[in-house]
Amino acid sequence: MAWAIGANDAANSMSTAVGAKAITPKQAVIIAGLLEFTGAYFFGKSVTETIRKGILDPTMITDPMVLVYGSVAALLAATIWLIVATKFGLPVSTTHSIIGGIAGYGIVYAGTAIVNWGKMGQVVLSWILSPIIGAIMAYFIFKAFTKSIFERKDPVRSARIWSPFWIGLAFVVIGTMFYIKVLHGKDLKTGVLMYGIPLGIIVFVVTYFLIKLRFPSSDPFVGVEAIFRKAQVVTSGYVALAHGANDVANAIGPVAAVYAVATMGLGGMEVPVPRWILALGGLGIAVGVATYGYRVMETVGKKITELTNTRGFTIDFSAATVVLAASWLGLPISTTHTVVGAVIGIGLARGVKAINKDIVRDIIISWFVTVPVAGLISAAIFKVLMVVG
Amino acid sequence: MQVWTKLFAKSPFKPLIKHSEVVLNTVETLERALQAWHSGNYGEMERLAIEVDRLEDVADRIKEEIRDSLSSKLMMAVAREDVLIYLHMQDKVADAAEDTAKWLLVKRPGELPAEIKELILQMGTESIKAAKLVHEAIVQMDRVIESGFADGEIEKEYGLIRKIESVEKEIDGLDTRLMQLVLENAENLSWGDGFYVLNIARTLSNISDKAKDAAERIRLMMNK
Numbered sequence: 001m002a003w004a005i006g007a008n009d010a011a012n013s014m015s016t017a018v019g020a021k022a023i024t025p026k027q028a029v030i031i032a033g034l035l036e037f038t039g040a041y042f043f044g045k046s047v048t049e050t051i052r053k054g055i056l057d058p059t060m061i062t063d064p065m066v067l068v069y070g071s072v073a074a075l076l077a078a079t080i081w082l083i084v085a086t087k088f089g090l091p092v093s094t095t096h097s098i099i100g101g102i103a104g105y106g107i108v109y110a111g112t113a114i115v116n117w118g119k120m121g122q123v124v125l126s127w128i129l130s131p132i133i134g135a136i137m138a139y140f141i142f143k144a145f146t147k148s149i150f151e152r153k154d155p156v157r158s159a160r161i162w163s164p165f166w167i168g169l170a171f172v173v174i175g176t177m178f179y180i181k182v183l184h185g186k187d188l189k190t191g192v193l194m195y196g197i198p199l200g201i202i203v204f205v206v207t208y209f210l211i212k213l214r215f216p217s218s219d220p221f222v223g224v225e226a227i228f229r230k231a232q233v234v235t236s237g238y239v240a241l242a243h244g245a246n247d248v249a250n251a252i253g254p255v256a257a258v259y260a261v262a263t264m265g266l267g268g269m270e271v272p273v274p275r276w277i278l279a280l281g282g283l284g285i286a287v288g289v290a291t292y293g294y295r296v297m298e299t300v301g302k303k304i305t306e307l308t309n310t311r312g313f314t315i316d317f318s319a320a321t322v323v324l325a326a327s328w329l330g331l332p333i334s335t336t337h338t339v340v341g342a343v344i345g346i347g348l349a350r351g352v353k354a355i356n357k358d359i360v361r362d363i364i365i366s367w368f369v370t371v372p373v374a375g376l377i378s379a380a381i382f383k384v385l386m387v388v389g
Numbered sequence: 390m391q392v393w394t395k396l397f398a399k400s401p402f403k404p405l406i407k408h409s410e411v412v413l414n415t416v417e418t419l420e421r422a423l424q425a426w427h428s429g430n431y432g433e434m435e436r437l438a439i440e441v442d443r444l445e446d447v448a449d450r451i452k453e454e455i456r457d458s459l460s461s462k463l464m465m466a467v468a469r470e471d472v473l474i475y476l477h478m479q480d481k482v483a484d485a486a487e488d489t490a491k492w493l494l495v496k497r498p499g500e501l502p503a504e505i506k507e508l509i510l511q512m513g514t515e516s517i518k519a520a521k522l523v524h525e526a527i528v529q530m531d532r533v534i535e536s537g538f539a540d541g542e543i544e545k546e547y548g549l550i551r552k553i554e555s556v557e558k559e560i561d562g563l564d565t566r567l568m569q570l571v572l573e574n575a576e577n578l579s580w581g582d583g584f585y586v587l588n589i590a591r592t593l594s595n596i597s598d599k600a601k602d603a604a605e606r607i608r609l610m611m612n613k
Contacts (some may be wrong), residue, residue: 147539150541151539347466354465357464
């Protein structure tokens with residue numbers, strides 16, 4: 001499962017950077033692999049809990065073996081659906097797949113009452129909201145971005161000042177999330193003041209002087225693109241990190257459930273997710289990126305032609321912020337949704353030259369079918385396992 | 390992932406710029422043909438006029454390709470209709486250049502008054518200016534989109550459009566002046582030469598007319 005996530009979804013995180021020719025596919029694989037692992041290992045904890053426990057009512061599963069079989073069924077179902085969908089080029093969400101899978105076996109075992117529909121509704125709502133928030137975020141960031149650089153009298157000069165500002169801002173978010181996720185800080189204010197802002201300032205200063213030393217060109221457009229080509233490597237890394245934090249839960253949640261049964265003989269107890277399971281998930285994602293993600297990103301790098309570095313930066317920055325914020329709130333959201341939302345947001349700000357409307361429609365359809373399809377596959381596998389087991 | 394390769398369609402703006410480069414090349418070749426014509430080097434003139442014809446074909450092919458790729462499935466920063474009509478107008482600039490080249494090919498001029506020859510050459514130079522400005526305008530349009538429709542970039546674009554309009558006006562004046570000259574020299578010119586000269590002038594002023602139409606379409610692209 002983790003491999004499938006790495007192969008499919010994780011490649012997305014770097015795709016804008018590769019597409020805008022900021023880095024080569026090979027570099028992307030290394031960066032994405034490392035950061036996905038880091039994100040999964042350090043940032044992945046609270047989301048893992050949400051998916052494992054939130055969807056089904058654990059008190060209704062009396063037989064621990066049901067949890068084991070069910071988790072295996074959910075994992076297999078999600079993996080199968082992910083591979084099938086990828087074969088047909090459908091951009092399905094791993095989060096949807098696994099949640100569909102969990103709900104599927106739950107319904108087969110104990111009927112619809114076992115599913116926590118309130119929680120399910122909340123999760124579905126976050127799927128609907130994440131592209132919308134992604135779009136709004138990207139719209140305003142892109143607007144602010146163009147206003148601060150291209151609409152000035154001297155775009156070269158504004159680019160020198162504002163580019164470090166935007167890059168610094170991205171690091172404020174990264175720093176804050178580092179505090180909340182890695183150090184398990186509770187107070188957002190402390191995170192922003194003690195970690196986010198200092199890191200942002202350091203990055204701002206470093207970037208400011210780097211740009212001052214050599215601004216690539218006297219043409220603001222060429223120059224700005226060149227700055228953001230480098231910044232995009234960082235923001236893409238940031239997306240990969242955020243992605244690892246969120247999506248490791250998909251692969252690991254059910255594994256953690258199995259682990260809980262295996263070690264304590266009981267399901268549904270409050271068990272911390274052991275680090276090594278997170279590491280396993282992170283490793284799976286990283287291997288997925290390296291084995292299959294390479295090919296995917298190479299294709300992307302050669303085929304996406306109309307994505308510039310500034311837009312790529314805006315998409316990455318908005319998507320990552322939304323994904324990390326959701327991760328902080330413990331809501332499982334899809335990177336794909338948020339990125340698609342961000343792309344549309346930039347389109348609405350008239351920054352994108354051409355988006356394929358048909359594909360946007362297909363994506364939205366696939367978002368809706370994933371949960372039921374993964375649920376059905378999981379239900380079937382679960383039935384077979386129960387009969388055989 | 391496959392979807393990312395599909396999500397971002399190829400924007401028509403780079404191909405539009407490529408088309409405009411060919412159009413510009415067509416008009417520049419015509420200018421050289423006119424210079425050869427002016428200096429009486431008719432062999433060279435014919436070679437260049439044939440080249441104009443060939444370049445116009447190239448522009449046509451690019452135009453077809455852009456049309457085929459520009460489906461209504463695209464969400465673009467500017468209206469699809471505006472892009473298509475703009476493309477049509479830009480292509481007309483090359484067509485008009487080809488028309489002039491045809492006139493150069495069908496007849497070698499007899500003895501023409503120097504004034505008329507000068508004026509024709511001047512009209513040629515001016516229409517190249519208009520075509521060059523159209524090229525600059527579409528490159529600038531790309532930047533307008535790049536900047537997310539920044540005011541400064543839009544202002545630069547308006548500046549270019551105004552320049553195209555003033556060049557067109559100037560050529561209109563030259564056109565009228567040429568008509569007068571031909572009629573004033575009615576006795577020195579054969580019927581055929583007069584007809585020939587007036588048609589060259591008409592097709593030349595067509596180049597700037599179409600350039601102006603193209604510029605107006607760009608204005609519409611920015612207004613939405």
